[in-house]
Amino acid sequence: MSRFWSKVVHGLTPYTPGEQVRMPGLIKLNTNENPYGPSPKAVAAMQAAVDDDLRRYPDPANLAVKDAVARRLGVRREQVFVGNSSDEVLAHTFHALLKHELPLLCPDISYSFYATYCSLYGITAVQVPLNDRFEIDVEHYNAPCGAIIIANPNAPTGIALSLAQIEALLLAHADQVVVVDEAYVDFGGESASALVDRYDNLLVIQTLSKSHSLAGLRVGFAVGHPDLIAGLERVKNSFNCYPLGQMAQAGAVASLDDVDYAQQTARAVIATRAWLTAEMQALGFDVLPSRANFIFVRHPQHDAVSIAAGLREWAILVRHFKQARIDQFLRISIGTDAECAALVDALKTLLA
Numbered sequence: 050m051s052r053f054w055s056k057v058v059h060g061l062t063p064y065t066p067g068e069q070v071r072m073p074g075l076i077k078l079n080t081n082e083n084p085y086g087p088s089p090k091a092v093a094a095m096q097a098a099v100d101d102d103l104r105r106y107p108d109p110a111n112l113a114v115k116d117a118v119a120r121r122l123g124v125r126r127e128q129v130f131v132g133n134s135s136d137e138v139l140a141h142t143f144h145a146l147l148k149h150e151l152p153l154l155c156p157d158i159s160y161s162f163y164a165t166y167c168s169l170y171g172i173t174a175v176q177v178p179l180n181d182r183f184e185i186d187v188e189h190y191n192a193p194c195g196a197i198i199i200a201n202p203n204a205p206t207g208i209a210l211s212l213a214q215i216e217a218l219l220l221a222h223a224d225q226v227v228v229v230d231e232a233y234v235d236f237g238g239e240s241a242s243a244l245v246d247r248y249d250n251l252l253v254i255q256t257l258s259k260s261h262s263l264a265g266l267r268v269g270f271a272v273g274h275p276d277l278i279a280g281l282e283r284v285k286n287s288f289n290c291y292p293l294g295q296m297a298q299a300g301a302v303a304s305l306d307d308v309d310y311a312q313q314t315a316r317a318v319i320a321t322r323a324w325l326t327a328e329m330q331a332l333g334f335d336v337l338p339s340r341a342n343f344i345f346v347r348h349p350q351h352d353a354v355s356i357a358a359g360l361r362e363w364a365i366l367v368r369h370f371k372q373a374r375i376d377q378f379l380r381i382s383i384g385t386d387a388e389c390a391a392l393v394d395a396l397k398t399l400l401a
């Protein structure tokens with residue numbers, strides 16, 4: 050605390066990210082990073098972008114990245130917004146599109162950064178409880194509201210809504226912006242980006258951090274109606290005109306264009322997820338049906354915090370959230386087959 054802090058700073062509750070421990074031999078299953086490296090083409094493109102041109106500012110409009118997103122998702126450049134991580138895209142979205150007279154609706158259990166942005170931008174939110182199967186029930190979103198944000202697949206549950214359910218939400222709220230955070234969609238979800246031509250109230254946000262294995266690069270984007278994108282551009286250009294450097298732009302384009310590589314690594318993660326789910330069930334865990342690169346599990350006889358502490362002794366990190374309804378769950382990122390096998394071995398010993 051300092052007497053120089055503004056009133057806003059005193060009132061903030063910052064987001065707490067999962068621990069970023071660097072330790073040899075550590076099995077890090079706590080922040081949903083991709084266990085496979087980024088596309089070799091993306092790495093080569095970034096290396097090639099390190100040159101004398103760095104003395105210049107990068108393209109402030111991120112046109113090459115917008116065009117790569119447009120190619121990948123079958124939309125137009127005017128329907129794409131690019132930012133330095135999807136967290137930044139989300140921040141601009143809260144600022145530009147989600148602050149209204151009526152409250153923002155969001156799930157009670159979801160990405161906790163949403164509440165952080167509400168506190169930063171002075172947005173009132175109403176949390177809509179997940180149903181008792183931990184699903185988002187779109188029929189519970191009929192209260193009067195200024196806007197809606199959901200994650201699909203949701204985090205930390207991993208459970209996905211169908212496109213038909215997203216469409217029902219869009220139709221029921223034609224006069225409100227509906228934001229769908231698709232950080233995990235490439236691991237088996239259905240993207241609502243296919244609907245942006247038909248719904249002017251839809252904004253879909255994605256990231257290269259998970260399925261493209263580029264969490265360290267910080268690139269995210271949104272697709273939606275050109276008027277929504279123009280609102281985001283106004284906030285971005287009042288904040289930082291150059292959010293993506295030359296290397297990030299080059300790496301993002303190459304990664305987005307290497308469709309085969311991203312699909313191949315996503316398939317590997319999905320296969321490991323199926324294996325790990327079966328193993329965890331065999332150990333007595335309840336496993337929510339995941340369409341993401343993590344599973345959300347609880348054991349009816351063993352306390353979640355004790356399991357996490359036990360795993361830590363084995364140098365295995367998983368994520369626990371101290372939150373009502375989910376404090377007996379652990380979120381476990383899908384690692385390589387070897388990492389997941391080591392997790393299962395450790396659990397066999399711990400639970401015995």
Ligand SMILES: *Cc1c(COP(=O)(O)O)cnc(C)c1O
Binds near residue numbers: 135230232256257269
């Ligand atoms: C990881 C994650 C993000 C943030 O992704 P970045 O692009 O790395 O900032 C956004 N939303 C959800 C639901 C996530 O899990």
